[in-house]
Amino acid sequence: MNFAPPDNYDWTPPGPASPRRTEPFAVVALILGLLTCFPVAIPFAAAALVRIRRSGDAGRAMAIAGLVMSLVFPLAGAGAVYGGIRLYESFATPEGHVAFDAAEVGDCVDGLDNADHYVPLVWCEAPHQGEFLGLVSAPDDEKADEACSALLERTTADENLSFLSFATDGGRAPCYMVNGVSGGRLVGSGASARPVRPEEEVLEGTLVHAAELLVGTCANEVLDGDKFVRFVACDKPHEGKLLATFALPKSPWPGKQEVARLAVQGCEDRTRDRAEGTLWTRYPSDADWVYDQRVACYDT
Template sequence: MSIPPPPGSRQPRGPYGPPPADRPQAYRPYGTPVSVNALAVAALVLGVFCFLPAAGLMFGLVALRQIRRSGQSGRGMAIAGAVLSSVGIVLWAVVLSTGAAHKAWEGVKDGAQGNESLSLDKGDCFDAPGGLEGDTYDVDRVPCEGGHDGEVFAVVTLPGDAFPGDARITGIADERCYALQDQYAMDTWAMPADVDVYYLMPSRESWRYGDRAITCLFGNTEAGIKLTGSLRGDPTTLDTGQVVFLSTANALDTALYEEPEKTPDDDLAAHRAWAGQVHDVLGEQIEALRGHPWPAGARRPVADLVDGLEDAREEWKRASTASDADAYYRHYDKAYGSVDGPATVTARKALGLAATPPAAGERESGDSEAQV
């Protein structure tokens, strides 16, 4: 028979006897509340949401060690958080190694943006399921050889962080797109009569996702009618002689386009000044035509054209000093007689360019836009 120790000398015992002397006391008096390890909770949360999986794994392992020493609850949460975080680390490694993260983010941006305007480049042809009028939410790039709704001839990038407003963007598109069209389709005589300039513009919503592009494009003026074949005619598709000829012709057309709105009867001074500007531009273009080494078949036709331009230049000079509107009109009519006349047609034929002058007013600017 054993004699029990005196009261107060008993040590609490667990199912396997007292703890070793070298281990921290892990026993609690009966009825003491058991606390939940905070790191176990954090590990479980990070593991479930797959957010910072490396931190979730670390918290889970540390929590298990603390629970063993302190006797706190939460072991199951720590294990679950560690396992889920380990799975999360593997998944992130796969996503990053395959580039899926970048693709997914681009998909999110495109979905929120509601358009693919940023993916269109100069020279691209595309179809727009909703047409070129109104809001455009999607475009499909297609070969230019077949039928297509639009052909991109320029992309203008807008500066700034704040959305400038629809009216401001439309004004920039009008100014820049019409100015850039002849750099892509240099031969204005070759442009079909039913083709005009359109543009895709950023919307307020797409601007928030980085869309800063005004996409300038050609499209048919008749809804539902597609373009066929590329309209591109620039140094990438033309020879040097054709580029020089068209550059001089387009520079002269630009100068002539600046004619004052008021008539010489109402504002003779403005017309005189404009006539002087045309005279100066003609001088530059004549010099360029004379200085180029033309192929044998085009030398004579180009020389005849230059002679006619010299006569026109002299008439513009006289118009710039006309004493009254009647005198101005006489020189004005003679000067215009040498523009796009028979000599121009002959020179164009010799250079393999379009030889049928466009009808008057055939390519006046419209107001064609789509917002993306």
């Protein structure tokens, strides 16, 4: 049996529910988060979450996403920049060297008289040009000298020792302890550092840069092709005797052939056939050229 609805019965089905309004601040926070404008995105995201909680509007997920991205993207960018800098430094810093303003207190170095940016690290018990005392805060070079002098006095009471300071950079200047009387070398470190006497300029058996021995001294490991040789007394078996040293003019890397030509020509001019054996020339490589242009001439 079928029953028809009364004539006055309203049987119209309900319409679809109207969509919730999206909170505008949430949209702005998401866009700013994508653009890594975190100083502005964070307040917009926080305001959007508060307004959504009160009104029930849509957009909570967008506000949270904008907040997260505004925090994560800058951190990721900073990490990428820091990693890139560290990677660059690992390739740019020559092996066994340190930037003259980035050494650690107590590090002993050579090459201060020809420092471009990097200086070679050496063993403190072997003769060396300087020891890093530290960085001092100073607005100008005059104040840097005063601060370095005070730092030296706290390190040693030896009046024969002095300091070398480099130009301030960003209000900070590196200080090195050096042999200030003769411009010679040091041996030891800290309070035990002292000027090197001529007779102990090089300890026998010590590895030394091929161009840093005294002219007339002898060495082994000369023919190994490395820039370091091992000092030995001339009355003992040795591979070579140092006849002369000099430095090529600073310039962009001229190429290996040109450096070799200038080095050989310079050694021949300076030794004037004094070599009793074969004249061996040690010259800088392209990796060393930026901070070292020294040439050594050995009689082998």
